[in-house]
Amino acid sequence: MTEELQTIVDLIRYGASRFNAAGLTFGHSYDNAIDEATQLTLHALHLPHDLSPVYGQSRVTLAEKEDVLGLFLRRIEERIPAAYLTGEAWFAGLSFKSDRRALVPRSPIAELILSGFEPWLGGREVRRALDLCTGSGCIAIAMAHHNPEWHVDGVDLSDEALSLAAENEARLEVRNTRFVKSDLFAGLQGEHYDLIVTNPPYVTDDETDALPREYGYEPEMGLRAGGDGLDLVLKILRDAPLHLTDEGLLICEVGESEQHLVKLLPELPLAWVEFQVGQMGVFVVERQDLVAHNARIAELAAARAPATAASSAATGSAAAGLF
Numbered sequence: 001m002t003e004e005l006q007t008i009v010d011l012i013r014y015g016a017s018r019f020n021a022a023g024l025t026f027g028h029s030y031d032n033a034i035d036e037a038t039q040l041t042l043h044a045l046h047l048p049h050d051l052s053p054v055y056g057q058s059r060v061t062l063a064e065k066e067d068v069l070g071l072f073l074r075r076i077e078e079r080i081p082a083a084y085l086t087g088e089a090w091f092a093g094l095s096f097k098s099d100r101r102a103l104v105p106r107s108p109i110a111e112l113i114l115s116g117f118e119p120w121l122g123g124r125e126v127r128r129a130l131d132l133c134t135g136s137g138c139i140a141i142a143m144a145h146h147n148p149e150w151h152v153d154g155v156d157l158s159d160e161a162l163s164l165a166a167e168n169e170a171r172l173e174v175r176n177t178r179f180v181k182s183d184l185f186a187g188l189q190g191e192h193y194d195l196i197v198t199n200p201p202y203v204t205d206d207e208t209d210a211l212p213r214e215y216g217y218e219p220e221m222g223l224r225a226g227g228d229g230l231d232l233v234l235k236i237l238r239d240a241p242l243h244l245t246d247e248g249l250l251i252c253e254v255g256e257s258e259q260h261l262v263k264l265l266p267e268l269p270l271a272w273v274e275f276q277v278g279q280m281g282v283f284v285v286e287r288q289d290l291v292a293h294n295a296r297i298a299e300l301a302a303a304r305a306p307a308t309a310a311s312s313a314a315t316g317s318a319a320a321g322l323f
Contacts, residue, residue: 009056025212028081028104079213092142101160105138132198137165229257234301
């Protein structure tokens with residue numbers, strides 16, 4: 001049957017049809033079967049990801065065809081995300097190494113990075129920026145790459161994720177980044193930033209349990225975030241003012257948990273970003289607004305983990321009561 005597949009376009013079309021017939025789930029860098037089939041085909045043929053369509057009618061050898069079909073088969077039978085099969089994911093115009101140590105880079109925050117975070121920064125100078133829950137380091141490294149005058153810290157609790165971030169730092173030859181192991185802000189005492197960007201875990205427990213097989217290859221700690229997906233987000237909202245400069249800005253992705261956050265904190269003025277493809281659960285909030293509503297945020301965060309909150313209050317490390 002596959003004897004009829006002779007060109008690059010033949011293979012891409014065939015792969016896309018097989019993927020759709022198999023009911024694969026997309027969403028790891030690419031959101032459709034054709035793009036994933038293209039990615040896998042070009043990777044197997046050792047060709048650039050942005051190969052001109054002019055080469056689409058190029059004929060492939062039998063050995064090359066077998067390599068491509070082998071990747072297709074693994075994608076279908078094992079449900080491995082394409083980025084893990086190729087070991088590469090593109091984010092904000094940059095090629096990142098991608099493997100099971102961290103989530104596949106796919107945040108819409110890439111669009112904000114490429115736009116210089118305008119109009120949200122409003123021309124404010126940024127000297128220091130933080131990527132909280134950095135994972136593969138994609139947000140931190142992309143910010144540093146596109147803004148060489150910034151110093152960017154990337155923070156994560158996972159040693160495996162931080163090792164991948166370090167490899168991406170070397171891969172992309174950025175010199176203005178620093179990666180730190182920390183449980184959110186716990187290891188950043190005394191550090192202040194003009195801009196904090198975060199894509200924390202925000203998937204609800206029910207949604208995590210029901211995710212398609214593809215997501216099972218990713219570290220669960222990068223996804224699961226409690227009954228409404230806001231367990232970590234509330235801690236970030238509570239403690240961010242301690243680490244933002246006076247005119248500082250927090251940008252946070254919460255995905256589908258946007259609805260829960262709006263219901264929980266209707267009084268907090270959050271600006272929801274409209275991307276080219278629409279609204280995608282990313283908000284922007286000023287430090288002054290986080291300070292003004294800190295008492296309520298701290299109350300909600302404490303209700304999630306009473307023991308932790310009590311310990312924090314005893315040591316004076318929590319934001320509650322400091323504003």
